Amino acid sequence: MKGILTGIGVGPGDPELVTLKAINVIKKTEVLFYPVTKIGSQSAALQIIEPWISAETRVIPLLSQMTSNPEERKAQRLLQSHQIAEVLETGKNAVMITLGDALLYSTYSYVMKTLQEMGYQVSTIPGISAPSAAAASLNLPLTEEDEGLLIWPGTESEEALIHQLERMTDNIALLKVSACREALYKWLKPRQDRICFSLASRLGSKEESLSQDIEILKDPSLPYMSVALLKVKKGKD
Amino acid sequence: MKGILTGIGVGPGDPELVTLKAINVIKKTEVLFYPVTKIGSQSAALQIIEPWISAETRVIPLLSQMTSNPEERKAQRLLQSHQIAEVLETGKNAVMITLGDALLYSTYSYVMKTLQEMGYQVSTIPGISAPSAAAASLNLPLTEEDEGLLIWPGTESEEALIHQLERMTDNIALLKVSACREALYKWLKPRQDRICFSLASRLGSKEESLSQDIEILKDPSLPYMSVALLKVKKGKD
Incomplete structure (x- = not known):
């Protein structure tokens, strides 16, 4: 019988924001895959769950380089899927961890779909x-x-972002704000009386920082992992 | 010194989908507030975390009746806030639990804001x-x-729902689907070739059910706690 892959979202960064379910599965898994952007580099997702990994577990990095080239991304994901499939073929179950939620902008999403297409069973x-x-x-x-x-990736085009901002009626959570900070600032500046702005960076880590001042968007060193919450101000009831 | 209120999201229903952080705070709290729709009735949120409540903790119900009357809702929330403030005044910390995420369509959101306005410290x-x-x-x-x-409440007007559906380009997660199942069905039926539909009901409980057949929307007994995921089909890359 072939093994099953379980994809696990380990939360935004705080090691306490892991679920019991994640811990229970991680403790027992024989094989654990974790994402790295470079071979040999540290993995934030792995650090979060390190205390729960058994000494018997094989821990394997999956290379997940940042690239804006869709063909390269596709090739990389296929490689990751084959790396995992090799383990599942031996009948062993495996776990793949990912930062945040398992199915919101995660590499696991693609690996999951590819393995399903290859005939493997997955669980999330x-x-x-x-x-x-x-x-x-x-x-x-x-x-x-x-x-x-509306949850919106900061990595989309400026045009697409402005289109969404222009038609916002309630709330937007904007991820990876560093990628769109200048366009966001330009749009927000004249609308400060109408839109509440808040920003959280490096969530759950010791360097977590919070701000409600849009001027922070002018800082070129704004961390990649920043979330902006925008809320349309409403009249008091 | 006054006590602090900590609001805790205990997840969608599966007792294993609680975070370590939630458990660590719940174990130590002197006072724990939980929502009930009727005095004496069971609370799904309380059941989830029952194993972690210490024998020394005072467990207090907060009446949270369903009402479509905004004035009644406001009065109820004010009452809840005062109930909690009474405990915080004695210098004791308190916890308020809520199903799902703590700040996504939760009663805790209002209580939190009211207590902040009253000068109390909160944590989430x-x-x-x-x-x-x-x-x-x-x-x-x-x-x-x-x-x-886009995360959208099923409880909004049919007109507002259709407005959102008409302009959807990617994904919608529609909550409390039972409240809008007829309007959703009517809109989806002629668009089945373009929109993928999936439904999950009673998540995390033994009665959890999953479906990808839109005909399920015709069932008047569709559980209140159902989530529909709609996804615009895209061409293969």
Whole structure:
């Protein structure tokens, strides 16, 4: 019988924001895959769950280089899937960990789909997402009453971002803000009386920082892992 | 010194989908508030964390009746806030638990804001949200590449729902689907070739059920706690 892959979201960075379910599966897995951007480099996801890994577990890096080239990305994901499939073929189960939630902008999503297409069984354990963690650190509701929430990647084109901002009616959680900070600043500056802005960077780490001042967007050293929460101001009821 | 309120999201229903942070705080709290819809009725949120409550903890219900009347809702929330403030005044810390994520459509959001306005300190621990849990149970990505995700409450007007559906480009996670199942069905039926539909009900409980057949929306007994994931089909790359 072939093994099963379990994808696990280990949360935004705080080692305490891992679920019991994640820990219980990680403790027992024979093989654990973790993402690295360079061979030999540290993995934030691995650090979070290190205390729960058994000495018997084989821990294997999956190279996940940043690249804007879709063909390169595709080739990389296929390679990752084959690395995992090799283990599943031996009948062993495996775990793949990912930062944040397992199915929100994660490499695991693609690996999961590829392995399913190859005929393998998968299982997923959700994790605390960056928007939920940012809202908690800021003590700010993501949604109230009948509002909606749009989660939007900061890595989309400036045009697409402005299009979404222009039609926002309630709340936007904007991920990877460093990638779009200048466009966001330009749009927000004249709308400060109408839109509440909050930013959380390096969530759950010792360097976590929170701000409600849009001028922070002018800082070129804004961390990549920053989440902005935008909320349309409403009249008091 | 006055006590602090910690709001805790205990996840969608599976007792294993609670975070370590939630458990560590719950174990030590002197006072724990939990939501009930009727005095004397069971609380799903309380059941999830029952194993972690110390014998010394005072466990207090907060009446949270369903009402569509905004004035009644406001009065109820004010009452809840005062109940909690009474404990904080004695210098004791307190915890308020809530299903799912702490700041996504939760009663805690309002109580938190009211207590802040009253001058109390609050702290929040995020939880696994219903969309993240639904995606994991279904093994379906919430977002891929540069897509966005709109989280939308099923309790809004049919008009507002259709407005959002009409302009959807990527993904929608629709909560409390039973409240809008007829309007959703009518809209989806002629668009089945263009929109992928998935539904998860009673997440994390023994009665959890999953479906990808839109005909399930015709069932008047569809559970209130159902999440629909809608995804615009895209061409293969």
